[in-house]
């Protein structure tokens with residue numbers, strides 16, 4: 172998979188309207204062959220609407236979808252070489268594991284012996300014992316059902332697998348296990364996975380790229396590290412985790428003391444400086460940093476090996492700081508705190524970029 176390889180899926184100016192409401196606003200997206208793409212966004216941003224169109228459960232109002240050069244938005248769902256794994260799994264509870272896995276093959280008229288051989292192979296792929304073939308779905312645990320649903324989705328060797336929040340109903344530990352299994356399965360099968368989720372954490376663990384949706388549009392599509400370090404908008408920055416924002420107007424930001432080098436670098440610029448809490452380090456009274464901040468600690472929270480502080484600056488602005496526990500602030504709440512970071516840790520969202528988002 173390289174950036175120059177032709178996309179397996181091309182979404183072109185896709186629009187969906189429901190009466191007078193526009194759920195998708197002419198979106199474009201290229202998905203690479205073998206990629207694991209996560210689509211994340213708040214409730215109502217259009218994730219399900221998009222995936223329903225991609226798998227053929229709904230029609231676009233405008234635009235087109237191409238799979239390896241063939242237009243598929245005009246092809247009925249059962250004729251598309253794609254498969255969907257739902258949150259509800261949609262397994263037949265009274266049938267056996269084998270019957271469930273073989274179902275899509277049966278629909279396609281594959282002979283019984285061949286179906287069984289494929290089902291047993293898929294049990295191996297999903298790391299389920301082969302004797303589960305005759306086990307009833309009702310007798311399977313939540314995690315096992317999830318694996319059976321995945322095996323069934325892989326049964327007819329689809330070009331792309333779509334996932335609609337498949338892990339959201341599971342408990343935390345099982346979810347964490349299955350996240351890793353899915354990532355592993357993706358690597359082993361080499362298939363293209365398109366995965367929608369509310370959970371940014373899930374998206375970050377598994378995917379090659381994340382597409383962030385907001386109100387029927389993609390805000391940013393990039394690998395997780397890039398979105399985290401260089402968000403294109405305040406919406407994306409906040410979606411990716413806790414962040415401090417400082418308004419920068421013509422090179423000056425109230426509450427932020429700039430070194431000479433930082434002043435020179437930011438001279439004349441206007442926008443929003445974004446600084447992640449964990450990019451900040453404690454400074455002594457004489458300590459130097461490109462950007463520095465002074466305030467009074469108003470709250471502290473233990474986060475395992477780290478401590479998070481909230482502090483109020485002289486400007487009245489609140490700031491979040493996260494340091495290793497060994498660097499805890501003496502005196503805690505009420506203590507004076509001075510922190511700083513390198514200019515490279517402060518990302519500038521230029522004014523026009525956020526306004527356009």
Ligand SMILES: Nc1ncnc2c1ncn2[C@@H]1O[C@H](COP(=O)(O)OP(=O)(O)OP(=O)(O)O)[C@@H](O)[C@H]1O
Pocket residue numbers: 189192194212213214215216217218219220221369
């Ligand atoms: N059949 C429909 N008729 C009218 N409006 C709809 C219909 N389906 C979806 N919408 C609207 O389109 C918008 C996008 O909905 P969609 O279900 O795609 O969001 P989502 O990002 O998947 O949300 P969630 O994470 O809550 O599932 C919402 O405002 C929703 O109310």
